[in-house]
Amino acid sequence: MGGMRSKTTYDGRARAVITLTVLVCLLVPVFGFQLCRSTVIPAAETRVLISLSKWPEVFHDCSAMFAFMFSTGGCVALLAMLGIIDFRFVRSLRTVLGDIIVAASPIVYVTGIKWLVERPRPITAAQSNLLPSDPSFPSGHTAGAVIVATMIILTVRNAAYRKMGDASGQYRGGGEASARSTSDNAEQNIIADYTKRAVLVCAILVVAVAASRLLLGVHFPTDVCTSAIVCPLISYTVWIIREHLRLAKEQRNNA
Structure with a gap:
């Protein structure tokens, strides 16, 4: 049993990511309250929004198009479409649902922080017909863009595994040692290349959506930057935990 526990423990990178995510999630509300109390930072951010207008x-x-695409309804529709595409590669409803949970997990945190901090919208949003009714911090649309981007990355990754002959579309690594042992494998390199390209495209998408919220004047720069930082960390952490639990289950079944 001791050997099995050692095989399923988190590696150094996983522990570092989880620790960083917890720290960031704890600091975000503190940062939000400080923004609400400050007069200097909102004034400087408002000047930026006025110049962007x-x-x-x-x-x-x-920007208006992005506002509709990455609203709550738009994100649900995009996730549903990506889920259908994902299912075509993995042929497993459980895997698809797991991917959706990983992608959508930040929205619970973002929504909670919004109503905890209750930062008012910038004055530039006063006349906008695209202004949501929720508080400003952090940006929900930027979080939505991260959610959709994460689902795209997971789907592309599953497609790469499918192309390499793994019908499950699931990660088969087991930590640092396994990563080193497969680093020279051509198939792993191809999958890594697919994933890196998807990450690059999705990063551009998130930046574009975040910028669109500033151009519309409905969010402060700190609102969109916070979502763009914390949401990927949450999704990555949830993915790490899911993969750890799956590998542990596989090892128990094979024991």
Whole structure:
């Protein structure tokens, strides 16, 4: 039993990510309360929003499109479509649901922080017909973009595994030692290449959505930056925990 426990313990990187995520999640509400009390930071951020409002109208039109796409209803529709695509690769409803949970997990935290901190929207949002009714901090649309981006990455990763002949579309590594032993494997390199490209494209998507919230003047820069940082950490941490539990279950079944 002692040997089995050692095989299923978190590796150094996993522990570091989990620890960092917990610390960031604890600091975010403290940061939010400080923003609510401050007058200097909101004033500086408001000046940025006013300058962005002078950008060409085409940018504001694109921002309005993002506002609808990454609203609550839009994110649900996008996740549903990506879930269908994901299922075509993994042929497992359980895996697809697991991927959706990993992707969508940050929304619970973001919603809770919004109503805990209750930061008012910037004055530039006063006349916007795209203004949601919830508080400003952190940005829900940016969180939605991270959620959709995470689901895209997981789907692309599953597609890569499917292409390599693994019908389950699931990670088969077992920690640092396993990662080293497969580093020269051509299939693992191809899968890593697929994943890196998906991450790059999705990072651009998240930045675009975050910028759109500033162009519309409905969020402060600190609102969107907070979501863009904390949401990927939460999803990655949930993914690490899910994979750890799955590997532990596999080892118990094979024991």
